[in-house]
Amino acid sequence: MSTPNTDTANNAAAPAPSDFIREIVAQHVAEARYPQIHTRFPPEPNGYLHIGHAKSICLNFGIAREFGGVCNLRMDDTNPTKEDIEYVESIQADVSWLIAGWADKHLGLKAASEPFFASDYFDQIYEFAIMLIKKGKAFVCDMTPDQTDDYRRNAKESPFRNRSVEENLDLFTRMKAGEFPDGKCVLRARIDVAAPNIWLRDPLLYRIRHAEHHHTGAKWCIYPMYDFAHCLSDYLEGITHSICTLEFEVHRPLYDWILASLDLPRTLPHQYEFARLSLSYTIMSKRKLMELVTEKLVTGWDDPRLPTISGIRRRGVTPEALRAFAYHIGITKYNGVTDVAVLEHAIREDLNARAQRRLAVLRPIKVVLTNYPEGQTEQLSAINNPQDEAGGTRQIPFTRELWIEREDFAEVPPPKFFRLKPGGEVRLKYAYIIKCEEVVKDAAGNITELRCTADLDSKTGGATSARKVKGTIHWASAAHAIDAEVRLYDRLFTEAEPEKDGRDFKTVLNPHSLEVITAKCEPSLRDATPDARYQFERLAYFALDKDSAPGKPIFNRTITLKDAWAKEAQKA
């Protein structure tokens, strides 16, 4: 079984998530309001998806999955100047990675592996605009952006508001034909310039943009605004529940007005809003993430320190862990900051169940067992995963000269130090109990080697193997260990709220967010695979990085193990 039973997001027996939106949907299902529940996930392809999008994906696809519905993946691509095909492709990859084996049966696509595009509806949206004009509900306005702004602020009618239908039709047609330069005029809804809600004060529907579009090419020089395109795209796709974040709450009356004004024959979609995700020690704005990427403060959109889905994936987090996280944080209308510890817990819980245990020494110090025969190699049996009885065992070579972790030895041990110290004993995992007899130093006083003796009967399974020693440490045979590059990642920011009180997030970047070292690993790690997850015992979880080459493994530290000793040591 590769699916751990701790995966609440994946476990059919686990209680289904419940929140105010799902309650509404359940109510609609109970009263059979719609033939089928239909949601959508509509990212704009102007950047990479991040963990906040993951929350939305889990919500929208989760609802489709739980209520036997469909969730469309739709590119909300109405602004050609900011969007790019690179983002379309990354979004597709991230979504399919996150929902694979979970909700992929509920993914609505235009065609095989083809997502929906709002830009595919430009013809229809244009026709809807014509309809609005004919109903006297839209007009072409020639005011400048500044004027428009001023008039809307002061609830004044545009001087062009009462143009005739014929004139509006003519002007709008010529806008489409490319007769006007960018900014010359716009199409506006004719609603109520004095409405308390700004979005009802004759909002813009179309603007002129002589720009190549990544999906429609040079076909258009006018593009619909979000508010006009989004509700109509939802309608055209038969969406029933259009779920978005809180900042669109004030747009809802406009969403409803447009659909109602068109006298559309089919059932109309409705918009529901929830709070976007904020995570401590993290920034979530696409614009700011892009800043980190373009200024090379990180290595790319998939830098494992970033909260992007691709970064999280590269770091070694599984989709199950991300879904479990989304399940645990819930859905509300309250704008809070989720403790990143909740994410970390979800990751550890998932990895604990699935990771292969391995012995690797990150910061080595040499140990020589003076009473162990030179040239002898023993193969010792080690358990692959104590959480999984079917995980089996492997062999690890043991010899007279070993590497142990520098942190596992203290010449002057602090209180409650259970590890190796002069004259003290410690167990080498799966091997012998050893005793430190001598500390060898170089001229500068640095420790270069520990000379120890082994209790040769204390091997796991041996005569004195039941002897109790307080500490057990990991190790690697010096003659057999393989070198591996290990990338130790830490939080990107030193402050829980990087932008608190308007501070520039780049002033609180963690200078130690990445440390690259060479580790001494047990030889089986030579055969590490990209899909596997590893726990270097007593240290952390790791996954193979895509930069690895045959014979040159590179491991990313996904997350450390909890470390009670680090806390204890800090108290001193």
Next chain:
RNA sequence: UGCCCGAUGGUGUAACGGUAGCACAGCAGACUCUGAAUCUGUUUGUCAUGGUUCAAAUCCAUGUCGGGCAACCA
């Protein structure tokens, strides 16, 4: 300033007029050939003031605080 939304332990969330619960974090202990995992115990909470009611976290009013919107972005 106008309009909209929100407020439950440190953090996130549940309780749908009837015993304030869960998770994470914290603390203490047990166990341990991973100071992990697991197990046990435990600290901490309904923004304020009125009102309705036998009974209010829940309904109403006012206030306070927080967030959002006021782009030819989404």
